[in-house]
Amino acid sequence: MSHWIFLGDSVTDCQRKRARRYQGQPEALGQGWVRYVANKLAANGQAVDVWNRGYSGAMTQELMQQVDWWPDQEGEPITADLVSLMIGINDIWHPFWKGTGHAIDDSLKAYERLIGELKNRTRRLVLVEPVALPCGEVTQDWRAPLNELTAGQQKLADAAGCLWVPMQEALMHDARGHNAEYLHDGVHPTDLGHRWLSIRWLRALENAGYLSESHP
Numbered sequence: 001m002s003h004w005i006f007l008g009d010s011v012t013d014c015q016r017k018r019a020r021r022y023q024g025q026p027e028a029l030g031q032g033w034v035r036y037v038a039n040k041l042a043a044n045g046q047a048v049d050v051w052n053r054g055y056s057g058a059m060t061q062e063l064m065q066q067v068d069w070w071p072d073q074e075g076e077p078i079t080a081d082l083v084s085l086m087i088g089i090n091d092i093w094h095p096f097w098k099g100t101g102h103a104i105d106d107s108l109k110a111y112e113r114l115i116g117e118l119k120n121r122t123r124r125l126v127l128v129e130p131v132a133l134p135c136g137e138v139t140q141d142w143r144a145p146l147n148e149l150t151a152g153q154q155k156l157a158d159a160a161g162c163l164w165v166p167m168q169e170a171l172m173h174d175a176r177g178h179n180a181e182y183l184h185d186g187v188h189p190t191d192l193g194h195r196w197l198s199i200r201w202l203r204a205l206e207n208a209g210y211l212s213e214s215h216p
């Protein structure tokens with residue numbers, strides 16, 4: 001049985017149940033794209049134990065400060081075969097609603113520290129591009145800082161030899177003016193958006209040959 005951990009913010013969290021009694025139950029996976037990924041893996045007969053460690057509102061530098069950010073079994077940290085990390089959108093969003101400047105360099109330094117820590121904990125590290133679409137809370141002013149952040153994330157992913165999963169350009173293309181049907185407020189996915197993320201993520205892993213490794 002492989003152990004896969006999904007780390008992130010509210011896009012990953014999706015109202016997951018945190019109590020230990022829910023681990024191994026669908027409620028622990030939340031109601032979003034991580035659950036769709038887990039369901040698809042199970043339907044394909046792939047032996048994967050999925051752990052959701054999304055934390056709503058978390059910025060990049062806050063992730064490892066969260067209680068129980070890394071799962072354990074019987075008091076021992078689990079050994080992960082694969083970790084997926086999608087984080088950074090709050091590094092863009094929070095400064096806008098607080099009226100402060102963006103600290104992209106600080107966000108990227110925190111991202112680099114995360115990469116270093118996670119590479120010591122897993123064989124496979126998958127880094128997923130955070131997304132936003134102009135609707136709801138999101139304006140065109142988001143574009144420049146988000147592009148700067150994700151370009152920096154991709155550069156760090158490449159330097160560390162991690163799989164980078166691009167999302168933004170493909171989402172903009174597929175939404176084609178129906179942005180709120182995918183991200184209801186410009187950041188948080190609708191059910192359609194979560195399904196889209198899960199399909200895109202699974203396709204990237206399939207192309208990288210990672211899915212075949214999880215078969216019993």
